[in-house]
Amino acid sequence: MTTTSGQRLSAADPAVVGRTAEEDLRTLFGQSTAVFASLTGPAHVVEAANPAFFTAIGGQDRARTGVPIAELMPELATQGFIALLDEVLRTGEPYIGRDERVVLGTGPHTREAFFDFTYEPRRDAAGIVTGIRVLGVETTQLKHAQRLMVEHRALVEQIARQAPLTEVLEGMARCIENLAPDELFVSVLLADSDGRHLRHGAAPSLPDFYNEAIDGIATGEGVGSCGTAAHRREPVIVTDIATDPFWDDFRALADRAGVAACWSMPILARDGGLLGTFAMYHRTPRVPQETDLALARVFAGTAALAIERHRIEQEKAAAEARAQKARDELAEAVRAEQRLRAEAERRAADAAELAARMRAAATAQATT
Incomplete structure (x- = not known):
């Protein structure tokens, strides 16, 4: 730990440890894709948050601190998340969410998102819960x-x-x-x-x-x-x-x-x-x-x-239907030709028979 102006920070001082932890978290999550926000008081005022947090909840239009989370994100009220924050603040017990669904934004900019996250209680030097740290990773794309x-x-x-x-x-x-x-x-x-x-x-x-x-x-x-x-x-x-x-x-x-x-x-x-x-x-x-x-x-x-x-x-x-139609038409043409040939042969036979009869009749008439 680095000290300046002859001041020495005691590692045993809970207040100092608390402030340092908050600063470390802000540093660690400052440029991370993981979301981080530090909330304080019963109204869960956003004391600090990293860019990924503001991007996740709606971008620059919502990049504000010093306002209650319910005011910054009014859509959370009907989804149970404000009640969860109240419970963590009251009991001092952390809450862990896995693949939690949340609808973010209002009006035409509404979107569905999923997060793995933790609500961790923040305590003062006396051990009293004074706020909540929100740590999470968006899993929407996955x-x-x-x-x-x-x-x-x-x-x-x-x-x-x-x-x-x-x-x-x-x-x-x-x-x-x-x-x-x-x-x-x-x-x-x-x-x-x-x-x-x-x-x-x-x-x-x-x-x-x-x-x-x-x-x-x-x-x-x-x-x-x-x-x-x-x-x-x-x-x-x-x-x-x-x-x-x-x-x-x-x-x-x-x-x-x-x-x-x-x-x-x-x-x-x-x-x-x-x-x-x-x-x-x-x-x-x-x-x-x-x-x-x-x-x-x-x-x-x-x-x-x-x-x-x-x-x-x-x-x-359609091609198969056309081919089948052509085959059917060819088969019908063959059958028609066969019928015509048979008819022609029958007529030829009839004509030959008639000619034979006529010759026989002529021969009989000539001999009488």
Whole structure:
């Protein structure tokens, strides 16, 4: 330990040990990806926190100290975490959470997160609990990756065993809806062969009237999120349908369906051709997180695989049908030729028989 100005710090002084520990924790976690915050008093005022903590809870807009955690993160009140802090402060017993789910943020910036964390009591020189240290590591990506791998593997297996396209697309839509932390509706539209219109593919959770209304919409600039994404061959993110000009012609329909945001991504073939669109709808205005866009890209790729496989099978079936039709027509032509030949032979035999009779009759008449 380094001392200055002739002062010596006693290792036996609990207050000094406490302050040093806090400073060491701030130093250790200052640039770490692990989250750290020091809370004080019954209101759990944020006394200090590292950048990773503020990033995890919402970024610079929430990078403040000197405010109660319930004021900084009001969404925690209904999720039980404030009550847990109260319990640790009251009992002095730490709390350890594993893969705890928490919904962070409010409004369009809401996101689901998972953490391994500890609430540790802070004590003063007299041993009285004065606050709580929050130490943790975000496990959101790992949690989502585990769930995603299981669901994605099942979809790929469906495609491999040549399950019907509708079954694959509806399964994919429900999979994503189940993975999402908030209510989410997925829609897959399929491009016509000319790429000028989009047809209903799958949207198990959107109202039937909505699916029927957009079935066959044109691709083009400003034609909602999906028509524009198909036209541009790039993602189109509409965070608020109520104010976005792309939705001028569909705003009343969206309002009736109860959707307020729509993020659409084109589904492209390996050669860049348009196969369809993949869209995520939300009931409230919503800004996508990077994880949302990554999820959309993954499943748009899976949808492309399913659609291309379906088209290949359709083309193969059509080719087989054409070949079978040709074989059937050839067989019918052979049978027709055989029938004609048999008829010709029968007529020739009849003619020969008639000629023989006529000759016999002529001979008989000549001898009389």
